[in-house]
Amino acid sequence: MRTAICEMFGVEFPVFAFSHCRDVVAAVTNAGGFGVLGAVAYSPERLDAELSWIDERVGGRPYGVDVLVPARLDTSVADPAARLAEAIPERHRDFVAHLLRKYGVSELDPVPVSMSAVADEFGRRVTARGAGGLVEVALRHPIGLIASALGPPPPEMTAQARKAGVPVAALVGTVEHARRQVAAGADLIVAQGSEAGGHTGEISTMVLVPQVVDAVDVPVLAAGGIADGRQMAAALALGAEGVWCGSVWLTTEEAETPPVVKRKMLAATSADTVRSRSRTGKPARQLASAWTREWDEAPESPGPLPMPLQMLLAEAAMTRIGRAAESGNPGAQELAGYFVGQVVGQLNRVRPARRVVHDMAEEFAAAVERALAAVSISPGPR
């Protein structure tokens, strides 16, 4: 294929694959797409090792890294040395303890995860300074893109990337944010619709993409609701130069999605996701689960905390819930979930990531041919 994106990034097929799993990143890059490693869960050391692993496998083919940089942070949590855990109110801890008891998780797994250890880890990562460390590590590798998921990229990040000749991508959910991101130096905009998994706005891909394309003068990728070649063709018809997909990789062979969650995803319909603040503190689309229901609807719920406090609280609990779920605890299996978009309803079988790319390419070609067949627009004047 030929789009501005294909030339800009040296890819054959303008599919950007966001994944926390290095195997998916390498597989998509090697299949002619562009893998993007979600780095938020990694320490700088671990990220370095993961990227070296990828470097050894992609033979110079292009891939990128995504970091999560919140535009604004509570000053109370901006200092990575601060004990984030101390900022979590007793009422919220109690509600989590109540949930674990109610769903029979605590009895099975009485060893609590040290919240302050998780907190220190998170404090390092989900702050401007923490993300800065990841960016530094990433730029030591031959990456072709660095992406920032929340708010405009910090000026230092853009400056570092520019110096290294690496384009910066920014995810946005509104036209206004797209304009702001380009003004802040973004070289590529990922216009992400409300149907996407993870942190997402309220405007759908169908509505958002053409408006963003009209508003900015950099290339635009469409994200949200894209898991097959028909949806990719639709994205290009809307004016995008390529697509950014996350959910579709979660059920691939390579994905490290926990088996219980993968099974839930394979069984889910598109009505089984919810945009909830219960996992990170910001609205993020995920599988609907007992966790999201209890936080969002239970009368005794204290309501989610702001990011990153809720993220910390949730991840500490999810570590235990995940362990219990995989060992067969039915209550834990009800609580278990993960970020995923509405396309989860289409994900009904496990495929290798490489096969997903090939299927998309074939479906894409067929969709364009079908749209063409529908048009009998004569070459002369209408």
Place this chain on the structure above:
Amino acid sequence: MRTAICEMFGVEFPVFAFSHCRDVVAAVTNAGGFGVLGAVAYSPERLDAELSWIDERVGGRPYGVDVLVPARLDTSVADPAARLAEAIPERHRDFVAHLLRKYGVSELDPVPVSMSAVADEFGRRVTARGAGGLVEVALRHPIGLIASALGPPPPEMTAQARKAGVPVAALVGTVEHARRQVAAGADLIVAQGSEAGGHTGEISTMVLVPQVVDAVDVPVLAAGGIADGRQMAAALALGAEGVWCGSVWLTTEEAETPPVVKRKMLAATSADTVRSRSRTGKPARQLASAWTREWDEAPESPGPLPMPLQMLLAEAAMTRIGRAAESGNPGAQELAGYFVGQVVGQLNRVRPARRVVHDMAEEFAAAVERALAAVSISPGPR
């Protein structure tokens, strides 16, 4: 163009235009599309007159009628003779009175609208028997389609239409509903995404359409998020055979949208709509307004009633609000709103409906050509 829909309905361009305004219906039909008159606001006598008006102007070109038939109704309100108004709790009436006072509407317009008169009117229309009367009237005209917006069409409606040789269309928001509608006799499915105006589900057009196309063996129109030719091309790429648009006509020259609401729509961004139960009792996307905010967020709000009670309460109030808004009352202008989809952010100028169709056709052709240019898929094996 040639799609199954073009042949099935004898149109040149598979754009179905839903509008409550006969002028829009006639203009779209005469421009090569297919106008569909929203009949819910009409009495049978008025509908008859409107359709005769259209008949005289379209010279045998195809158009259709849309009725609102709720699948289930409270038995308490199923009898059109029952005084619906009596079923509205005091608390809800009081909240409306409070809103009108708070926004300065009651002082300006002290003449209350008789709720029981509105109720009788609504009772006739928004019930299976009421809609049946409209269907009977519609089938006396040379209509090419009858559509049902809520739930499976009642068997009598399908039988009447079939006898008259008129295809029945059904609007759906999930794959499950699409299957059910086809089983109930629908000849055409309108798969409507969450971004659409009016009654709408939670799944986006991008995600919903391909799944519905795969699930049913009748033609599918895409609805929700479609107001230009790029979005139409996207819909066809997703597998739809045509599109169903509502919002885009609200800001046309012909539309009878009240001037205040039209101005609000022209100024609104895609972030200015909300899916709220405050206007009809069912989740319906509309302009965000003081009305939706107060009902959905004010601590003193009693919460919306079920349909059709909330619709009755809201419409009686909206009659007064609209009158006050048009006479310049700023509080009433804050309360005023109407059903519209997220595409409202694209509607920035007033065009004749005919021009909208022509623009869509041109943009559609350009979008398909652009998608084609992106593909350099060789004709040989890949």
